[in-house]
Amino acid sequence: MSVVDTLNAYYAAFNRQDAEGMLALLSDDVVHEPSQGEPRHGKDAFRAFLSHMNRCYAEQVIDPVFMASEDGSRGAAEFQLTGRYLETDEGLPAATGQQYALRVGAFFEFSDGLIARVSNHYNLADWTRQVQTA
Template identity: 40%
Template structure:
């Protein structure tokens, strides 16, 4: 893929996340996508990523803003930096009780692309700041 096509793919993926169009997001990843969530261990597979997106959507309302997409020459790797704006809606197992806590955090994702599909997504945000925001009382 060209560098512009990679940038467009990543932008489309992030747009799908922002509109909660999980089917569209999953259509852009490989069947055996490697997903490194910021809060857990690596998960392999489109089905597991779909499960994670659904679980996240049930407990959190998040939007990515101020998005900047960068990619390396060669069309294999890309990165996105953004601001995560979220609301903790329903209590998730192992997390503090949800009471509508809001948070704004810097975040990022790193991508690998192969054959026109996203083959790796590594998420980054500060889990200490995120936990503190979820622990705050409204």
């Protein structure tokens, strides 16, 4: 599967809230670098992250654009993320079902055809403004 095909499958699984479908595309020693916070290492840590996210947020990736290095070792995605804040996340404003939209960039490293690193970037201050004024 090409980098673009893998990213397409990854975000299709994301939109279905299909954690196992996403995890199937990751290496066992995957590194997840969130926009804020400490990196997570390994599939089990990523699985716990996805469980937490699916409990607190209902999100959809809209109009993704994928890019890949010529050698297939790196990829990137840019997309609009729409969502609804379902359950209060620790240290963040109270959840009352607020809707939000963010532009997100994500960077990927591949090893043996699997995603070995996921690095997500978005504007937390913008998200916070949206859910506080909703």
